[in-house]
Amino acid sequence: MAAAKSTENPSKSHCNTRQAGTRGEDCALRFLKKKGYRIIERNYRCVFGEIDIIANHQGAIVFIEVKSRTSDRFGYPEEAVGKVKQKKISRIAVNYLGERKLDDSNARFDVVAIHFSPGKERVELIKDAFDFVL
Amino acid sequence: MRHFEERARLRGFKCIAGCDEAGRGPLAGPVVAAAVIFSDDYVNAAIQDSKKLTPLKRERLFTVIEKTALSIGIGIVEPAVIDRINILRASLLAMEKAVLTLSSPPDYILIDGINTIDVPVAQESIIRGDSLSISIAAASIIAKVSRDHIMDDYHARYPLYNFIKNKGYGTREHREAIKSHGRCKIHRKSFKVTL
Numbered sequence: 001m002a003a004a005k006s007t008e009n010p011s012k013s014h015c016n017t018r019q020a021g022t023r024g025e026d027c028a029l030r031f032l033k034k035k036g037y038r039i040i041e042r043n044y045r046c047v048f049g050e051i052d053i054i055a056n057h058q059g060a061i062v063f064i065e066v067k068s069r070t071s072d073r074f075g076y077p078e079e080a081v082g083k084v085k086q087k088k089i090s091r092i093a094v095n096y097l098g099e100r101k102l103d104d105s106n107a108r109f110d111v112v113a114i115h116f117s118p119g120k121e122r123v124e125l126i127k128d129a130f131d132f133v134l
Numbered sequence: 135m136r137h138f139e140e141r142a143r144l145r146g147f148k149c150i151a152g153c154d155e156a157g158r159g160p161l162a163g164p165v166v167a168a169a170v171i172f173s174d175d176y177v178n179a180a181i182q183d184s185k186k187l188t189p190l191k192r193e194r195l196f197t198v199i200e201k202t203a204l205s206i207g208i209g210i211v212e213p214a215v216i217d218r219i220n221i222l223r224a225s226l227l228a229m230e231k232a233v234l235t236l237s238s239p240p241d242y243i244l245i246d247g248i249n250t251i252d253v254p255v256a257q258e259s260i261i262r263g264d265s266l267s268i269s270i271a272a273a274s275i276i277a278k279v280s281r282d283h284i285m286d287d288y289h290a291r292y293p294l295y296n297f298i299k300n301k302g303y304g305t306r307e308h309r310e311a312i313k314s315h316g317r318c319k320i321h322r323k324s325f326k327v328t329l
Contacts (some may be wrong), residue, residue, distance in 0.1 A: 047234035048230075077304060082284050094219075095231070098210070134219045
């Protein structure tokens with residue numbers, strides 16, 4: 001009774017999403033460091049969920065969601081952070097700021113969108129992508 | 135006091151949490167929420183709406199509930215966040231955190247008031263729930279006493295306002311202290327001082 005393993009033979013266009021995610025985050029980290037972001041946390045977890053990257057940029061605490069895409073089938077990466085996800089990230093941010101006693105600091109939400117196409121990657125930074133949604 | 139719990143159980147829910155919050159009204163300090171899960175057969179006639187209990191009775195019941203409840207979750211939202219969002223959303227956020235912090239996740243939540251919260255669990259809000267449901271009443275006691283303790287700690291840091299006595303609420307003495315000393319770090323910006 002062999003359970004069908006969907007990961008066994010992925011077609012090329014369906015490249016493992018988890019793999020693309022990690023690769024995307026590494027790529028985003030390099031990009032952000034180059035742009036002058038000081039990385040504080042990677043994969044910060046709390047009861048409200050997980051956020052990819054937390055960084056310090058020009059005196060503000062920045063919560064960064066990384067969006068990786070291997071195809072445009074599900075839309076462009078910068079469209080990928082919907083209202084529900086915005087609320088989720090906002091709650092994680094509020095929790096983090098409270099936990100670290102950083103309530104008074106400036107905070108914003110950035111999205112790093114990475115588009116993978118054969119042989120190259122396109123990185124895009126959307127500063128202040130959305131507001132606190134709570 | 136067990137009517138709502140029983141009804142949820144009859145509908146097939148097995149793990150029922152009560153949830154309430156304290157500290158919507160004060161001028162200073164956090165809003166604190168609690169969620170409490172009791173076993174099916176739990177009875178304690180002393181547990182009732184925290185507002186109807188004396189501080190001493192609340193403290194005693196706090197200890198009893200801590201020992202006897204199956205699980206307790208607490209959510210705290212700081213003044214700076216209350217200012218950034220608003221007190222209603224902040225209190226809902228505190229309740230969401232309290233529920234998500236429970237060590238065993240509930241499959242049904244009884245919430246005091248008129249609002250429901252954004253967690254993926256079936257729920258029902260009950261007006262005056264803190265005097266109708268034992269789980270909500272227990273949550274109201276845990277939330278109130280936890281918040282009082284936090285305010286007692288703040289009193290040591292900001293002794294000018296007598297938080298140990300007023301717990302951040304707008305008593306005459308507290309408002310006069312704000313008038314002569316100004317606000318401190320834990321005062322909410324979202325209120326105007328009137329004497």
